[in-house]
Structure formats: structure tokens, C-alpha cells
Amino acid sequence: MTGSLVILQPGHSVVTDLGRTKGPAFGLPVNGALDQYSARAANILAGNEDNDPLFELTALDFRMRATTDLLIAVTGAPLDLMVGGRECPQWEPVSVRAGEVVAVRGIRTGLRAYIAVHGSFTVPSLLGSCAPDTVVGFGLKLVEGFRLETRKTTAPITQPHFGLPLFRLGITKPVFTTNPVIDVTDGPDVTEFGDTAELLFTTQYTVSPRSNHIGLRLGGALPERQLTSEVLSRGVPVGAIEVPSRDELLVLHRGRGVTAGYPVLAVVTSRSLDLLAQARPGHTVTFRKTTVAEATAMHRTACLELDRLRNTINTVFGLLGIGAGQRWYELSPASGA
Amino acid sequence: MATTTTTSQTTLDIYESGDAALRVVARSGDAETNWATVHSLAGWLAAAGVEGIHGAVPTYDSVLVEFDPYLTSARQVRAFVLLGMRQLDYVGTAPREPRRFEVPVVYGGDYGPDLGRVAEHQGLDVEDVIARHTAKTYVIRCLGAPAGSPMMDGPDFPVPVPRLKDPRLSVPAGAVSVAGRQAVIAPAVAPGGWCVIGQTPLTVLDATREPLVPYVPGDELRFYRIPADDFGNFAGQFLEARP
Numbered sequence: 168m169t170g171s172l173v174i175l176q177p178g179h180s181v182v183t184d185l186g187r188t189k190g191p192a193f194g195l196p197v198n199g200a201l202d203q204y205s206a207r208a209a210n211i212l213a214g215n216e217d218n219d220p221l222f223e224l225t226a227l228d229f230r231m232r233a234t235t236d237l238l239i240a241v242t243g244a245p246l247d248l249m250v251g252g253r254e255c256p257q258w259e260p261v262s263v264r265a266g267e268v269v270a271v272r273g274i275r276t277g278l279r280a281y282i283a284v285h286g287s288f289t290v291p292s293l294l295g296s297c298a299p300d301t302v303v304g305f306g307l308k309l310v311e312g313f314r315l316e317t318r319k320t321t322a323p324i325t326q327p328h329f330g331l332p333l334f335r336l337g338i339t340k341p342v343f344t345t346n347p348v349i350d351v352t353d354g355p356d357v358t359e360f361g362d363t364a365e366l367l368f369t370t371q372y373t374v375s376p377r378s379n380h381i382g383l384r385l386g387g388a389l390p391e392r393q394l395t396s397e398v399l400s401r402g403v404p405v406g407a408i409e410v411p412s413r414d415e416l417l418v419l420h421r422g423r424g425v426t427a428g429y430p431v432l433a434v435v436t437s438r439s440l441d442l443l444a445q446a447r448p449g450h451t452v453t454f455r456k457t458t459v460a461e462a463t464a465m466h467r468t469a470c471l472e473l474d475r476l477r478n479t480i481n482t483v484f485g486l487l488g489i490g491a492g493q494r495w496y497e498l499s500p501a502s503g504a
Numbered sequence: 505m506a507t508t509t510t511t512s513q514t515t516l517d518i519y520e521s522g523d524a525a526l527r528v529v530a531r532s533g534d535a536e537t538n539w540a541t542v543h544s545l546a547g548w549l550a551a552a553g554v555e556g557i558h559g560a561v562p563t564y565d566s567v568l569v570e571f572d573p574y575l576t577s578a579r580q581v582r583a584f585v586l587l588g589m590r591q592l593d594y595v596g597t598a599p600r601e602p603r604r605f606e607v608p609v610v611y612g613g614d615y616g617p618d619l620g621r622v623a624e625h626q627g628l629d630v631e632d633v634i635a636r637h638t639a640k641t642y643v644i645r646c647l648g649a650p651a652g653s654p655m656m657d658g659p660d661f662p663v664p665v666p667r668l669k670d671p672r673l674s675v676p677a678g679a680v681s682v683a684g685r686q687a688v689i690a691p692a693v694a695p696g697g698w699c700v701i702g703q704t705p706l707t708v709l710d711a712t713r714e715p716l717v718p719y720v721p722g723d724e725l726r727f728y729r730i731p732a733d734d735f736g737n738f739a740g741q742f743l744e745a746r747p
Contacts, residue, residue, distance in 0.1 A: 188558040188559065188570070188572075189558070189559055191558070191559055191561045191568070191570060192546070192550060192559035192560060192561060193647060193652050193715050193716065193717070194647035194648055194649065194650075194651060194652030194653060194717070195651060195652060195716070196649075197558075197570075293711065293714070293716075294714060294715075300651075302650045302651045302692050302693075302694050303651050303692055303709065303711050303716065304692070304711060305711050352520060352522055352523065353520070354521065355506070355519035355520065355521050355527045397664070397684060399563065399564045399565060399566075400563050400564065400646070400648055400655060400686070401527065401563050401564075401566045401568065402525075402527070402560075402561030402562070402563060402566065402567065402568025403568065404521045404522050404524065404525035404527075404568060404570065405522075405524070405525075406522050406524075407521075407522075423649075424648070424649025424650055425561050425568075425648070425649050426561065426563055426646070426648040426649050426655070427649065428684075431521065434521055434522030434523075434525075435522065436522065436523050437522075437523050437524055437573060459520050459522070459523050459578050462522070462523035462573075463523045463573045463577055463578070466523060466573050466574060467573070467574055470574040
């Protein structure tokens with residue numbers, strides 16, 4: 168059975184997924200959820216596939232009404248989550264009864280939150296992804312009164328007398344802070360900056376209000392390229408740190424144009440890109456040097472954390488009969504039985 | 505940092521570019537060979553369709569290979585790139601017949617606000633700039649930002665064209681621009697620091713079909729001049745290869 172919901176107060180919210188990984192080969196940025204860990208965790212907690220479409224909320228309050236029973240999960244930056252007037256936990260599955268309002272208020276410390284709805288949504292896709300691309304003009308920005316169908320619905324699962332939250336899965340939440348330490352590896356062009364490259368690690372940078380999903384602009388002491396030769400346009404990775412002007416450092420995020428002619432000083436690790444996705448204007452950022460091997464290990468540790476969460480959810484949801492997981496009495500008998 | 509490998513055809517430098525990408529640079533000493541090398545390598549990687557390798561972004565002498573560091577690693581992708589190079593060395597690349605595109609352009613005025621400035625900087629008159637821009641058959645070298653722009657080697661100008669000191673916040677779709685020794689058409693509205701010398705009335709990017717843009721690297725393109733009065737006659741027409 169399908170479910171549905173209506174957007175009451177969109178704030179600044181879009182439907183997205185983990186990104187258009189096929190895009191860069193066609194000149195399109197990868198885009199997708201800027202805080203990938205939070206987005207994947209939300210989908211897992213809602214019993215979805217990691218890459219299913221979900222809501223990304225940026226900074227502003229958000230409200231929606233469930234028109235059928237739903238199961239949701241809210242992750243990302245700390246916030247106040249109210250469902251039908253009850254305070255509900257973030258980073259846990261939450262049952263919503265038909266007619267109840269889900270309200271997200273006061274996104275703080277970080278910038279972005281994610282709402283996954285069990286069953287996810289069928290939305291238009293481009294090169295295999297529903298992630299908005301502002302340049303091409305593709306994607307679903309949520310507006311007041313917009314109605315979305317979910318592919319599944321779920322009967323409410325709550326403690327019947329007190330409405331207490333049923334799920335206490337105790338996932339390890341990422342730490343959110345106003346002065347994150349960002350891990351970077353040396354960029355392919357680091358030598359072009361000579362000794363000034365070290366400034367990146369001795370300076371505290373301030374996030375500028377001119378930052379967005381394309382890139383963060385950071386104020387502070389700037390490394391300077393020691394060469395003047397022209398650079399041919401090249402593919403630049405997400406996380407590339409460039410010094411395009413004398414005013415600010417530019418850290419490219421998932422909305423970045425795929426090619427550029429600026430030398431790449433350093434590259435932010437996959438894990439730290441999630442932290443940068445949560446950096447607000449005014450937050451201070453410090454960079455720390457690491458190696459590709461260590462960065463890969465960090466990323467895999469985070470992925471294993473999510474794998475463990477997925478196992479837990481599959482077990483719990485399976486027993487409760489939610490989603491794809493089978494109930495114990497639906498399991499096929501062992502051969503020979 | 506960089507590791508250098510030489511096969512029978514060319515020398516490759518492979519640079520770490522974070523935990524999810526490698527930059528592979530061809531260093532043969534010849535720009536055409538480098539371009540052909542990185543594009544055939546990108547094609548080979550795309551055709552291989554290996555799980556964990558998202559794709560490749562080839563430009564002039566380099567290709568950025570992006571991957572998922574959970575499913576694979578920089579070391580494995582590097583080994584795979586070298587395997588691809590050796591195989592391409594062995595079997596060669598089948599040359600693809602280029603398709604040809606013809607692009608109508610209104611030069612100057614509101615359509616090309618930087619035409620006069622480019623002419624002045626080149627020490628040419630405006631007509632000469634237009635003549636040189638329409639004289640050449642361009643090879644689309646790569647798809648760039650924004651939105652799969654066709655990046656081409658520029659017209660035969662005396663000197664490189666400097667970029668605008670203050671990039672525009674919004675350049676219209678269809679803008680025909682030059683910068684440095686390069687030329688391009690803007691498929692979509694985007695900020696830009698290149699000098700806009702004209703605009704085509706054709707729609708380059710069609711978000712309702714895949715791929716979004718009709719050309720691929722290696723295709724050829726020519727510009728021809730139309731009067732401003734004809735701009736509206738092309739309304740709703742898409743850029744399409746000549747039959």
C-alpha cells in the first residue's frame with residue numbers, strides 16, 4: 168500500500184539522493200546529499216536503500232503532514248523534532264500516524280538535516296539520480312502544498328499508552344561543532360604553492376556567507392601560487408581546495424563544476440566533506456594533513472558503522488514485519504523440512 | 505604523490521587527488537597525442553564498467569578518475585588505469601568518425617557585449633574577429649563546466665584573450681565565448697568570466713533527454729554569422745548534428 172504526505176512549510180528543502188555519480192563524465196557535477204553519512208543513516212533508519220530519494224533541509228524550519236501512517240527518520244544537524252505535538256528523537260525510526268504533523272525546528276550547530284520516509288518516493292531522475300542540479304534546472308524543490316506519494320506505508324509502532332518512542336537503537340551520531348577540524352590530503356599541485364602551502368595548516372579560517380553547495384569560501388591567510396603559467400582546464404575532484412582570488416580560499420563541494428583551471432592545493436577527505444556540509448557562515452575551520460591511506464581507512468570505518476546499523480535495522484524491522492525484511496513465520500523452511 | 509609510468513605509447517603521471525579520485529596526466533610532449541590518450545583511457549574505463557569506479561572526466565592532457573573508496577581504493581584504481589593503458593597500447597583505439605555541428609551566431613551588441621573589447625585587445629577590427637571566429641573548424645576537446653559545455657581550442661587570434669576581471673554573475677544560455685586560447689558555448693545560464701562575443705539562438709542543452717548535450721569530445725563544430733533579426737527564427741530549435 169502506498170502512503171502520502173503534504174508539505175506545509177518547506178523552508179529550504181529539496182528531494183535528493185547520494186548523487187549523480189555518472190554526471191561528471193557528461194560535464195555535470197555529482198551533487199546529492201552534502202552530508203552523505205547523515206543521508207545514508209536516515210535512509211537506513213527508515214528501512215530504505217542508502218541511495219533512495221529523501222529530503223535535505225538547509226537551515227530553515229520545516230513542517231509536513233502525514234496523510235497516511237508513515238515511518239520516518241531524521242538525521243543531520245541537531246534540531247527539535249515534533250511529531251503530532253510529541254517530542255521525538257533524532258537518529259531513530261519514528262512512527263507518524265495519519266493526520267499528524269512532523270515539525271523540524273531550530274536546526275543548530277550544523278546546517279543540514281535529512282528526513283527519510285519509509286518506502287521513499289518515485290521522483291524524476293536524470294542520469295540515474297534525482298539530485299537537483301541548479302545549473303541544468305533539474306530537481307524537486309519542495310513547496311507549500313506539494314503532495315508526495317511514498318511507495319509503502321507502515322502501521323504505527325509506538326508504545327500504546329504513553330506514546331513513548333519505541334526505538335532506542337543507539338546509533339553513534341557524528342559530533343557536530345562550530346569549529347570543525349577538517350582532514351585534507353596534499354593536492355596534486357601542492358608544490359606550485361611552495362612554502363606558502365603550510366599556511367593552510369597554521370591558519371584558522373572563517374566560513375563566509377557566500378558559501379553554498381558548489382563550494383565553501385573561507386577567509387584567512389592564503390597560500391599563494393608561486394607560478395604564473397596558465398593551467399589547462401582539468402577535472403577537479405569534490406573537496407578540491409583552490410585559491411582563485413586574493414580574498415578567500417575556495418573548497419569545492421558536491422555542486423562543483425567538474426572542470427577548472429586552478430591548481431589544486433589540497434583535497435578534503437570524504438569523511439571531512441560531511442563535516443564541511445554542516446559548517447555555517449561564521450564557523451571556524453582548521454585543516455589537518457592526513458594521507459590517502461588514512462583517509463580511506465576513516466571512510467571505511469564510517470561505512471562499517473552504517474553496515475552495522477543496517478544489520479540491526481534489518482533484524483528489528485524484519486521481526487516487526489516492516490519493509491523488505493521477512494517476518495520469522497514467512498521464512499522458507501530449511502531444505503528437507 | 506605522483507608516480508610515473510611509461511608504456512610503449514606514452515608516459516603517464518598519476519597523482520593522488522584525495523581519497524576518491526586520481527588525476528592521470530599524459531606526458532608525450534605532443535598535445536594531440538595527450539588528448540587522444542586521455543580520451544581513449546576514459547572511454548576504456550567507462551566501457552569496463554567496474555563497480556566502484558564512478559567515471560572519468562577527460563579534458564586536454566589529463567583525466568580525473570573518480571571512485572568509491574569503500575568499494576575500491578586509489579591503489580586498485582591506479583593498477584586498473586595502468587592495465588587500461590597497456591591494453592590500449594596493444595589493441596589501439598578505433599577512430600570514431602566525428603559528427604559535424606553548425607552553429608548560427610549573432611555577434612556583438614547585446615548578444616556579444618565583449619566583442620569590441622576582444623577586438624581592441626587583439627588589435628583587430630570587429631569584423632576581423634568575427635571572420636576569424638567563423639573561419640575555423642573546431643574540435644570539441646572535452647565537456648566542461650557548466651553543464652557539459654563544449655570546450656574547444658580557440659580561434660586563430662594573435663594573443664590569448666584575458667578573462668574578465670569581474671566575472672558575470674549570470675551569462676545566458678547560448679552565449680558564445682572565448683578566453684585564453686579556448687572557445688566555448690554556454691549550454692545553460694551560469695556565472696562566467698569568459699569574454700562573450702555572441703550568442704546562438706539554438707538550444708544546446710535538453711534536460712529531457714540523455715545525454716543532455718548532443719556532442720561528444722572529438723566532434724567538430726563551425727560557427728556562422730546570422731543577423732540579429734534572424735535570432736527569433738530559430739526559437740525552439742535544438743543544436744543537432746548535420747545529417
